[in-house]
Amino acid sequence: GGEKAIIRMSTTTSTENSGLLDALLPEFTKDTGIQVKVFAKGTGAAIRDGMDGNVDIIFVHDRAREDKFIEEGYGAYRLAVMHNDFVVVGPKNDPAGIKGANVAEAFKRIANSNALFISRGDDSGTHSKEKEIWGIAGITLAKKNIDADYGGKTPDIGYEYPAVLAERYVSIGQGMGKALTFAEEKQAYTLADRGTYLEYKYGRAQGLDLEILCEGDDNLGNPYGIIPVNPEKYPDIRFEDADRLAKWLVSEKGQKLIADYKIHGRQAFFPDAKK
Amino acid sequence: MDFLFDSLKSAVLLLWSLDRDLLIIVSLSLKVSFFSTLIAGIAGIPLGLAIELNDFRGKRLVITVLNTLLSLPTVVIGLFVYSFISRRGLLGAMGLLYTPKAIIIGQIILILPIITTLTITALSRLDSRYRKTAMTLGANSLQTALVIVREARFGIVAAIIMAFGRVIAEVGISMMLGGNAKGFTRTMTTAMALEFDKGEFTMSVALGILLLLISFSLNIVFNYFQGKTGD
Amino acid sequence: MDFLFDSLKSAVLLLWSLDRDLLIIVSLSLKVSFFSTLIAGIAGIPLGLAIELNDFRGKRLVITVLNTLLSLPTVVIGLFVYSFISRRGLLGAMGLLYTPKAIIIGQIILILPIITTLTITALSRLDSRYRKTAMTLGANSLQTALVIVREARFGIVAAIIMAFGRVIAEVGISMMLGGNAKGFTRTMTTAMALEFDKGEFTMSVALGILLLLISFSLNIVFNYFQGKTGD
Amino acid sequence: MLYEIKDMTRDYDGRRVLDISLSLEEGRVTGILGPNGSGKTTLLEILAFLSRPTSGELLYKDTRVDFDGGDLIGLRKAAVLMQQKPILFTTTVFNNVEFPLKIRNLKMAERERLVNRFLTMVGMEGFSRAKAHKLSGGETQRVAIAQALACLPEVILMDEPTASVDVENSIIIERIIRDINRQNGISVIFTTHDRIQASRLADNIVFIHEGKVSKSINENIFAGALETDLKGKKFCLIRENLKIPVKTEKTGQVRISINPSAVRVFRGTKNIEEMRGIKGRVIQLSDERGFIRAIIDIGVPLTVIMPPDSTGDVIPGIGEDAWVAFSPEMIEVI
Amino acid sequence: MLYEIKDMTRDYDGRRVLDISLSLEEGRVTGILGPNGSGKTTLLEILAFLSRPTSGELLYKDTRVDFDGGDLIGLRKAAVLMQQKPILFTTTVFNNVEFPLKIRNLKMAERERLVNRFLTMVGMEGFSRAKAHKLSGGETQRVAIAQALACLPEVILMDEPTASVDVENSIIIERIIRDINRQNGISVIFTTHDRIQASRLADNIVFIHEGKVSKSINENIFAGALETDLKGKKFCLIRENLKIPVKTEKTGQVRISINPSAVRVFRGTKNIEEMRGIKGRVIQLSDERGFIRAIIDIGVPLTVIMPPDSTGDVIPGIGEDAWVAFSPEMIEVI
Numbered sequence A: 001g002g003e004k005a006i007i008r009m010s011t012t013t014s015t016e017n018s019g020l021l022d023a024l025l026p027e028f029t030k031d032t033g034i035q036v037k038v039f040a041k042g043t044g045a046a047i048r049d050g051m052d053g054n055v056d057i058i059f060v061h062d063r064a065r066e067d068k069f070i071e072e073g074y075g076a077y078r079l080a081v082m083h084n085d086f087v088v089v090g091p092k093n094d095p096a097g098i099k100g101a102n103v104a105e106a107f108k109r110i111a112n113s114n115a116l117f118i119s120r121g122d123d124s125g126t127h128s129k130e131k132e133i134w135g136i137a138g139i140t141l142a143k144k145n146i147d148a149d150y151g152g153k154t155p156d157i158g159y160e161y162p163a164v165l166a167e168r169y170v171s172i173g174q175g176m177g178k179a180l181t182f183a184e185e186k187q188a189y190t191l192a193d194r195g196t197y198l199e200y201k202y203g204r205a206q207g208l209d210l211e212i213l214c215e216g217d218d219n220l221g222n223p224y225g226i227i228p229v230n231p232e233k234y235p236d237i238r239f240e241d242a243d244r245l246a247k248w249l250v251s252e253k254g255q256k257l258i259a260d261y262k263i264h265g266r267q268a269f270f271p272d273a274k275k
Numbered sequence B, C: 001m002d003f004l005f006d007s008l009k010s011a012v013l014l015l016w017s018l019d020r021d022l023l024i025i026v027s028l029s030l031k032v033s034f035f036s037t038l039i040a041g042i043a044g045i046p047l048g049l050a051i052e053l054n055d056f057r058g059k060r061l062v063i064t065v066l067n068t069l070l071s072l073p074t075v076v077i078g079l080f081v082y083s084f085i086s087r088r089g090l091l092g093a094m095g096l097l098y099t100p101k102a103i104i105i106g107q108i109i110l111i112l113p114i115i116t117t118l119t120i121t122a123l124s125r126l127d128s129r130y131r132k133t134a135m136t137l138g139a140n141s142l143q144t145a146l147v148i149v150r151e152a153r154f155g156i157v158a159a160i161i162m163a164f165g166r167v168i169a170e171v172g173i174s175m176m177l178g179g180n181a182k183g184f185t186r187t188m189t190t191a192m193a194l195e196f197d198k199g200e201f202t203m204s205v206a207l208g209i210l211l212l213l214i215s216f217s218l219n220i221v222f223n224y225f226q227g228k229t230g231d
Numbered sequence D, E: 001m002l003y004e005i006k007d008m009t010r011d012y013d014g015r016r017v018l019d020i021s022l023s024l025e026e027g028r029v030t031g032i033l034g035p036n037g038s039g040k041t042t043l044l045e046i047l048a049f050l051s052r053p054t055s056g057e058l059l060y061k062d063t064r065v066d067f068d069g070g071d072l073i074g075l076r077k078a079a080v081l082m083q084q085k086p087i088l089f090t091t092t093v094f095n096n097v098e099f100p101l102k103i104r105n106l107k108m109a110e111r112e113r114l115v116n117r118f119l120t121m122v123g124m125e126g127f128s129r130a131k132a133h134k135l136s137g138g139e140t141q142r143v144a145i146a147q148a149l150a151c152l153p154e155v156i157l158m159d160e161p162t163a164s165v166d167v168e169n170s171i172i173i174e175r176i177i178r179d180i181n182r183q184n185g186i187s188v189i190f191t192t193h194d195r196i197q198a199s200r201l202a203d204n205i206v207f208i209h210e211g212k213v214s215k216s217i218n219e220n221i222f223a224g225a226l227e228t229d230l231k232g233k234k235f236c237l238i239r240e241n242l243k244i245p246v247k248t249e250k251t252g253q254v255r256i257s258i259n260p261s262a263v264r265v266f267r268g269t270k271n272i273e274e275m276r277g278i279k280g281r282v283i284q285l286s287d288e289r290g291f292i293r294a295i296i297d298i299g300v301p302l303t304v305i306m307p308p309d310s311t312g313d314v315i316p317g318i319g320e321d322a323w324v325a326f327s328p329e330m331i332e333v334i
């Protein structure tokens, strides 16, 4: 009947927390009449929502898992929407002396210093990126598996950490904001997405007491993809409306809005759609 | 300390602004908490009565289990309910997930043990002569139960206040089962969690203070009525 | 439903594995909950006694405020304590943030109102003759208080169980003030929240079941001792 | 028969506190007498269908009472118990007395009329709006009686109904008991420690002792030490100079019991020395169904029951000296 | 003076329930008599320093009691109150009686000895290990007395100490009261509804009525309707055929009070008709400090107090018929 067009989207906290969605979605609703309910959470949980058919579309940043999601038939397709970038932040006095180095070198120096490193440790996109960089830097990750095998499936609940850091590697299993506050408190290094960093540094009365020490490296790209859930898996998904959202985001208007969005006067996201 | 002061100021400003979005959030919080407390009360008080007033095998085990359920983490409740109401679950077709109803279901599970155990506690030390008197005067089971509840009202009201406080301040279940969707399932606590995640600590605490103010007003009303029912 | 079954199986396997990391997490949870309950009990029971047994102006206001504090959200407590103990706070020099002590401080604030109000409730319906008898037999204030606590033990023990259940299942404060650092401040509930965020629901619930099993064993021990103190 | 109690027992924590067979007739006033802990309250609670016997049978109006699945609520509407230490609901006195009427679905106007009537009967009409839980001991007792009357029962069981009631109101309560029995045909079963009250009020008296029906309760129980005098005769020393001759093999501290009907009383002093008489003073005389009950102070108060034909010539007057004599045979050593 | 009570009042919810001035001597046994609700319990709780007067002064051993900042705990150690409906702690009987001794820091062995002694005194030695809160009414009362004795007090206040105690134990408790007073010099203040008990036990008796000390308590209070007979004389109809002549302006339902010392009693029947005598039957006679108290059943139990010099010739014997006569002047209409 006169059902309102509402779709459900699970996304990572970074898109919602940055305020970007508040700038985009009202415009989308104006253009199409479709409202979007947003559920922000960790990347893992957001993808899980898609797999369980709880939402119509997901908007996340973890390339490897996004591909797997499509491969397993949960996603209809993936569109590259935008990227921002990661930065390595740390205390002003930079005890490991990473300033000016490329990111692989920076991680190596951290490993060889006495400094603490804070890891998100929550299987988020940022966490995946961090592990990737340790790899590039040539630092071996020790893996520890919890032996919980059921029904032939071995869940990936192991815990990976750079062996050399040992006690200096603090895995907190929390969101970006918490990781930044933690790093500030301990005056430690961490890998952060630029958007959240800017918010914490310039969005508050007492800005974050950490500086960007390494940025602009090719390895620090952070692409966001949008994936409508596959209607063949869940027939009662609102695929058409989800499809319109995905297409709208990569449209000229959508891309311009993304490019124009600023956090404290600084551009935070860079459109990725290829014309 | 500036921070606390700022928060207080923001809370006042928030309240003053009567912002429509804020009103939606506040009213959702109240509605959800009200219904979950109401339903859990309607179920939990008679359950507590039934357990306390009857002698049956395994009674102590039941009480021990109820006490254990007081430490049921919200994540477990959230996931448990999720497994039923998510699209893949038994009740998936009802489309409950990420609605206020889902929050209410989860919160009922959270506070049912609270209300039940506190009802049992309230009754257990009640003078047994009240029950005997009601019975000898010819009251049937229901009438006897009503007498007992009235005599134990202080403890039962405390159970209700405790349960209400628990749910209105609760964030885990609201987040997991409601999803914190703006305009739909965002409650005061999930909004606070969001502001916190965004690093907007001041706004987060301002919302918290608002919540406490609302709770304080409710408690004043409550206290007034409790005072009227005599000491 | 497979999911719940899988979780149960994983819980058993987890328990069976006696994994060192897991033991650290479990023992931290227990330690933190034990101390916060203990300290809040030591403060809250006498506080409840003092409020209930004395007549003073503003008594009802105090009780209303305590009832209000039952709806103190963990985010507010977390941020409040944070503002004192973070590097920039008054007590920053003590380096408390992200230690188990910080969790304990926050949890004490969380359950102090619970223990206090439930103590008040437990005492309020206690036969006034107990107090009069103790007093006329020559007991001083402390001895009278002990008599009253013993007579109200059922309600006070319920307060303690409720408070313990609250903290062992609590996640917000543990997360914010403990920081969920692996090997240092990761508790059962923060570990559960993490697994949940990762989408590892099975592991999350498995940890929850483990928590309930532990809580159940504690309650059995408790019940045994309570049974021994007579009815 | 109103109640038939057949080999009914009740245990508490493994201790048998009641073990009784008894029939109680309908339409009568029955008084139950017995020392503390003899099981009176326990018995009354079972007769009110509030607690269950451990074994044995209870018949109410010739029907076996089924404590497990029977219509206990219907039975409880027929019998009401006024407890030994009654407690009132924490509302007003009016609401307390109204409660049983409300339960019985009486109309508001009728309820009001009856509540006022019953409150007036027990002299508590002025307390209608008072908080019931703040009343004094005797006031509480009286409101509880009004509440029991408001049940309009077939049987009313009263556990020490006048225990803390003042003299004036005791008389009123006794009159109420008599009136509801005579005029409304309500059967009354009450307990008391006051023998005179029991004989004044009851059509029949049941004595219970250690959970069992007994023929009578020995009133004269005294503690003392067994000694032997110079002549080799055994006696029990109760107080200084108060020696009671006994016949027993026991020694040491004992309690003796003297049957009040077996004591001989003399006004004069003749032959007293030979009879080992003891001098005392008459402090109370009362009428017990034609018999005369006297309390004679011989250092301890001794109860004596004398036949009715003893007139003033034989029975000493009040305040007068009297001599009592026992033979060792009639004194039981417990 | 043990207590001096000066213009002391106590209000509950704005109602004045006590308004009293009184001195009580040390080392004596004082009995307090008064109807339900007259303020006995209220008074005893103040004398035990447990509740505070609304206004006025209380002196204990010539020192003003400061209910605000004074050493109430010290005072409470000197005086102990056995409550009207005593409650025991939910532990064993032994622990209950031991509690005051523990508080007074007595050694374990000494405590054990005293507890056993006091329990034996009240005849509860067999219940040492029993759960105190499960005892019967009279058992509870007796343990409470043992507990009060264990306070080794200067004053012991007892609120209806024998209210639900059996006859045998009432005698024992009365003896305990006398003994602790005579032998240990403990002052005893007790309340009772039993006039005879009071006169048997107390060195002096205080009557209170509606919160005030009164000269005596009128025992003969009856409710009835005022009517006028054919000759125009007013009388009060108490029951069918029971008309008491009165002199009053009132009409309708009233209560009348008859001074027991003013009633004339006759054995014979002469001149009765003229004197408007009423026939009754003597049901109880007792000795009250030399005076004789008789209860005469004239349809209601009428108490009469006669001077000691009346001997058997004037005073009817127990169970005998007697005639009583009143003049309207001595009957008060309330």
Ligand SMILES: Nc1ncnc2c1ncn2[C@@H]1O[C@H](COP(=O)(O)OP(=O)(O)OP(=O)(O)O)[C@@H](O)[C@H]1O
Binding pocket: D012, D013, D017, D034, D035, D036, D037, D038, D039, D040, D041, D042, D043, D084, E134, E135, E136, E137, E138, E139, E164, E166
């Ligand atoms: N709930 C209980 N648990 C254990 N023992 C009990 C319980 N109730 C009563 N008793 C015991 O059973 C015995 C009989 O008690 P009951 O109350 O029937 O005596 P009673 O004849 O009414 O005495 P009283 O004249 O003192 O009121 C007592 O010795 C008492 O201690």
Ligand SMILES: Nc1ncnc2c1ncn2[C@@H]1O[C@H](COP(=O)(O)OP(=O)(O)OP(=O)(O)O)[C@@H](O)[C@H]1O
Binding pocket: D134, D135, D136, D137, D138, D139, D164, D166, E012, E013, E017, E034, E035, E036, E037, E038, E039, E040, E041, E042, E043, E084
């Ligand atoms: N806490 C209270 N609140 C209100 N009224 C009270 C309170 N306690 C006692 N009263 C009233 O004060 C009056 C005196 O009570 P008190 O208990 O002193 O009487 P009493 O002489 O001991 O009577 P009884 O012989 O019945 O024990 C009574 O009318 C009673 O209703």
Ligand SMILES: [Mg+2]
Binding pocket: D040, D041, D042, D084, D159, E136, E137, E138
């Ligand atoms: Mg009894």
Ligand SMILES: [Mg+2]
Binding pocket: D136, D137, D138, E040, E041, E042, E084, E159
């Ligand atoms: Mg009293």
